Amino acid sequence: MSIRIAGVNKSFGDFAALTDIDLDLPSGQLTALLGPSGGGKSTLLRIIAGLEVGDTGTVEIEGVDATRLPARKRNVGFVFQHYAAFRHMSVADNVGFGLKIRKRPKAEVKARTAEMLDLVHLSQFAERLPAQLSGGQRQRMALARALAIEPTVLLLDEPFGALDAKVRKELRDWLRRLHDEVHVTTVFVTHDQEEALEVADRIVVINDGRVEQEGTPDELYDAPASEFVMGFLGPVTALQGHLVRPHDLEVESHAFPGAVEGRVARLARVGFEVRVELAVPGEPAPVLVTLTRAEAAHKQLAEGVAAWVRPVPGAGRVAVGGSSAASAGPDPSTGSGVPLVAPGA
Numbered sequence: 001m002s003i004r005i006a007g008v009n010k011s012f013g014d015f016a017a018l019t020d021i022d023l024d025l026p027s028g029q030l031t032a033l034l035g036p037s038g039g040g041k042s043t044l045l046r047i048i049a050g051l052e053v054g055d056t057g058t059v060e061i062e063g064v065d066a067t068r069l070p071a072r073k074r075n076v077g078f079v080f081q082h083y084a085a086f087r088h089m090s091v092a093d094n095v096g097f098g099l100k101i102r103k104r105p106k107a108e109v110k111a112r113t114a115e116m117l118d119l120v121h122l123s124q125f126a127e128r129l130p131a132q133l134s135g136g137q138r139q140r141m142a143l144a145r146a147l148a149i150e151p152t153v154l155l156l157d158e159p160f161g162a163l164d165a166k167v168r169k170e171l172r173d174w175l176r177r178l179h180d181e182v183h184v185t186t187v188f189v190t191h192d193q194e195e196a197l198e199v200a201d202r203i204v205v206i207n208d209g210r211v212e213q214e215g216t217p218d219e220l221y222d223a224p225a226s227e228f229v230m231g232f233l234g235p236v237t238a239l240q241g242h243l244v245r246p247h248d249l250e251v252e253s254h255a256f257p258g259a260v261e262g263r264v265a266r267l268a269r270v271g272f273e274v275r276v277e278l279a280v281p282g283e284p285a286p287v288l289v290t291l292t293r294a295e296a297a298h299k300q301l302a303e304g305v306a307a308w309v310r311p312v313p314g315a316g317r318v319a320v321g322g323s324s325a326a327s328a329g330p331d332p333s334t335g336s337g338v339p340l341v342a343p344g345a
């Protein structure tokens with residue numbers, strides 16, 4: 001285990017920003033701290049970095065107790081959303097700065113800087129000033145600077161948060177490829193579930209200062225431990241007291257085993273998919289089902305027609321007001337008494 005956090009609590013005045021955090025983040029992996037704004041992600045990252053100290057608990061980095069070590073002795077690379085570059089220094093000098101202040105030989109600084117610029121594809125901009133780079137290029141420069149010192153862990157706080165959606169997406173693919181090349185243990189903070197699902201090996205969902213769930217992207221998506229995690233990771237709809245994913249519902253224009261009857265209230269084509277809203281007696285809100293266009297055409301669904309719906313067998317789901325898919329109990333819609341729980345739940 002590369003980063004081990006045990007019993008960490010942190011309050012600001014009487015506000016509890018983090019409560020009872022215990023986490024083991026494996027070596028060489030890319031872990032996302034995911035959650036809504038104000039949940040405590042940045043505070044946790046700053047405690048790992050040594051920029052903030054927990055009120056209780058310990059932080060271990062690669063087997064070394066770092067709880068009382070100052071930030072500069074933890075050998076961490078840190079990248080913030082708004083990277084503060086030295087404006088009067090060239091891109092190359094910014095990247096080599098950490099090595100220079102560590103008094104490494106000139107030749108080594110030069111070689112390592114060139115290597116890092118090559119890694120982040122900025123070699124041709126080495127002599128420019130930071131102001132002459134785009135936002136995305138500047139964040140790549142920040143990553144090169146953080147990596148230049150060969151950090152034990154790389155900590156990224158919403159590194160692409162200030163960039164527009166297209167550049168953000170490019171950089172997230174790029175970060176994944178970069179990580180596959182260098183394998184440095186990386187923790188990054190994001191509130192964007194798509195970013196976490198796409199890039200991370202592991203995701204830790206943090207809400208209200210607590211860890212809601214941790215696991216691989218698949219584990220969290222397929223077997224969410226709570227309503228909160230399920231809703232935060234993707235669209236959900238409620239049917240018969242359970243939250244399910246709209247693409248995990250089967251719908252037909254005729255009755256079929258375990259399905260309940262409703263009526264198509266609305267049918268909308270959105271790009272490659274069709275979103276169907278069903279009015280189902282007893283359901284307080286429309287039941288949302290997503291289908292491909294071909295499926296919708298084949299099933300002859302149209303506004304106003306009767307339709308029958310049930311969760312696909314094995315669909316991940318969570319009881320409304322409950323806490324876990326596994327506690328969902330027997331499923332009335334299967335008629336078999338076999339609960340429909342997420343795989344591995």
Ligand SMILES: Nc1ncnc2c1ncn2[C@@H]1O[C@H](COP(=O)(O)OP(=O)(O)OP(=O)(O)O)[C@@H](O)[C@H]1O
Pocket residue numbers: 012017035036037038039040041042043044189191
């Ligand atoms: N130095 C501080 N003094 C007082 N309160 C703080 C301090 N730092 C953070 N907080 C509070 O602690 C809570 C958690 O903040 P934190 O920045 O860790 O959340 P976050 O999940 O990273 O959110 P965001 O995505 O908005 O940055 C917030 O309510 C914040 O206002």
